[in-house]
Amino acid sequence: MPLKNTGTEQHIKDTAKRLLFAEGKLHATTQEIADAAGVNRTALHYYFRSRDQLIAAIFQEAMRDLSQRLNECMTAEQPFKAKTENIIAVFLKHMIAFPYQETFLVTEINTLGKQLISDIQSAPVKSYLKEAAAEMEKGTIEKMDPVHFLMNLFSLLSYPLIMAPLYKKLFQVSAKDFRELIDERGKLIVRLLFKNK
Structure with a gap:
């Protein structure tokens, strides 16, 4: 062979x-x-x-890529707000290029189970959450469980793109206009998450 x-x-x-x-x-x-x-x-x-074997290989690569992007963004030597702005920029750019990846990952996780999630590293996330808690003490962001802060960040990033087909129809916007809305989201998300000081 x-x-x-x-x-x-x-x-x-x-x-x-x-x-x-x-x-x-x-x-x-x-x-x-x-x-x-x-x-x-x-x-x-x-x-x-089989198709299942191909899908599993793609899933594992996508999870490794996600983990690597998270690690690079969350461990960067930057102030917390700049680090968060970078996370937003990096993830929005990727999500715009691959708008159906999140749907694919969620579908596969729900279909095949949590054992698939082996490549996500928790240390960078724990470090980021610790920084978020410190920022809450400084008063730059609202006090809450830092996990909520991170879930809010990811929800604000991914949900509009996951729901894009419905939103385009609901709001009667063209693909071009919707893309402009997504391009505006980075700054909007920062304004929503951080207090003006």
């Missing part, structure tokens, strides 16, 4: 990510993924025996 070409394997995963995360084709078949990747289905099955 020939050796597997890791370049082809990664190309298949990258193509699947584009279909799932950028285009929202969450139920793409192995045939659709193979066609988009420019390989036949036999080749795809050579690298991934």
